[in-house]
Amino acid sequence: MISEFDIIDRFFQKPTYNGIVGIGDDAAIIPASQNTEFAISTDTLVSGKHFFPDADPYKLGYKSLAVNLSDMAAMGAKPRWVLLALTLPKHLVTHDNAWLSEFSRGFFDLANTYQVELIGGDTTAGPLNINVQIIGEIIRGKAIRRNNAQVGDDIWVSGQLGSASLALKHELQQITLTPEELSQCLPALLMPSARITLGQRLVNLAHSAIDISDGLVADLGHVLKNSIVAARINLHDIPCLPIIKSNLAQPLFRECLLSGGDDYELCFTASEKNRNAIESLGKELNLPLTRIGKILVGHQLVIKDHQEKLISPDIKGYDHFI
Numbered sequence: 001m002i003s004e005f006d007i008i009d010r011f012f013q014k015p016t017y018n019g020i021v022g023i024g025d026d027a028a029i030i031p032a033s034q035n036t037e038f039a040i041s042t043d044t045l046v047s048g049k050h051f052f053p054d055a056d057p058y059k060l061g062y063k064s065l066a067v068n069l070s071d072m073a074a075m076g077a078k079p080r081w082v083l084l085a086l087t088l089p090k091h092l093v094t095h096d097n098a099w100l101s102e103f104s105r106g107f108f109d110l111a112n113t114y115q116v117e118l119i120g121g122d123t124t125a126g127p128l129n130i131n132v133q134i135i136g137e138i139i140r141g142k143a144i145r146r147n148n149a150q151v152g153d154d155i156w157v158s159g160q161l162g163s164a165s166l167a168l169k170h171e172l173q174q175i176t177l178t179p180e181e182l183s184q185c186l187p188a189l190l191m192p193s194a195r196i197t198l199g200q201r202l203v204n205l206a207h208s209a210i211d212i213s214d215g216l217v218a219d220l221g222h223v224l225k226n227s228i229v230a231a232r233i234n235l236h237d238i239p240c241l242p243i244i245k246s247n248l249a250q251p252l253f254r255e256c257l258l259s260g261g262d263d264y265e266l267c268f269t270a271s272e273k274n275r276n277a278i279e280s281l282g283k284e285l286n287l288p289l290t291r292i293g294k295i296l297v298g299h300q301l302v303i304k305d306h307q308e309k310l311i312s313p314d315i316k317g318y319d320h321f322i
Contacts, residue, residue, distance in 0.1 A: 047128035061106030073199030077136035165260020230298030
């Protein structure tokens with residue numbers, strides 16, 4: 001079956017003009033004035049595909065905005081405005097509107113945190129579907145792109161990876177976690193953190209960046225493809241929960257770490273000369289920033305474990321059409 005990225009490349013990837021950066025990055029970049037540009041992105045969440053039909057509406061409202069904020073973070077942009085389109089089953093539109101009340105509360109709690117304004121949208125009846133379009137601003141020419149990784153760059157990631165995927169596998173009964181283990185990873189799945197402040201602070205430090213939504217291997221792969229470079233990453237350097245770290249010999253746990261997706265952490269590359277500044281930034285933000293590899297000459301992503309054994313992921317990353 002054709003993949004979602006093949007669909008984009010074959011049918012919707014067209015040249016852009018007048019200084020516009022279009023399809024192929026976390027957000028499109030459109031000139032706004034002599035000094036600023038707009039960063040624009042959109043995401044769709046579909047019931048049964050991206051979330052369980054009985055998902056907590058407060059957390060769902062929160063997450064529906066968080067995944068869009070993450071795109072702004074990856075570009076180093078300041079989020080400003082959003083549009084929200086909801087397709088709602090009739091059973092959710094009740095006399096007390098309890099579901100809508102909680103969904104909107106979660107959405108606006110996060111919007112208020114970043115002073116993001118809802119400026120429009122649409123509602124219709126049908127299977128539950130949530131679409132958010134977000135618009136941010138950035139100083140002209142300062143957006144962090146996927147296509148500027150440099151040979152010799154360090155590869156960094158924020159936070160921990162694999163937690164959301166591990167929680168999902170528990171919810172799908174593919175693995176059984178203890179209550180304590182589940183409590184450690186479930187928040188990453190239900191209410192991910194958008195790294196807005198980090199993204200803005202990386203504008204003058206990072207050469208390239210992407211948010212990890214489809215899995216580290218897939219998303220770093222987009223950076224390598226767009227930048228026409230290769231990379232080596234070290235499996236045991238990737239930050240994760242102890243339960244994942246201690247079980248990396250098992251394919252399921254490696255899959256969570258490398259290919260699971262839904263992390264919404266940032267993966268970015270930066271010159272070695274910026275190591276101290278990035279480490280200091282992580283301490284200032286109280287956010288772990290971890291070096292996991294290097295950008296190299298070539299076209300491939302190589303993953304090795306602590307014994308220098310080559311690792312080949314069984315799954316490259318999340319694909320909506322697989």
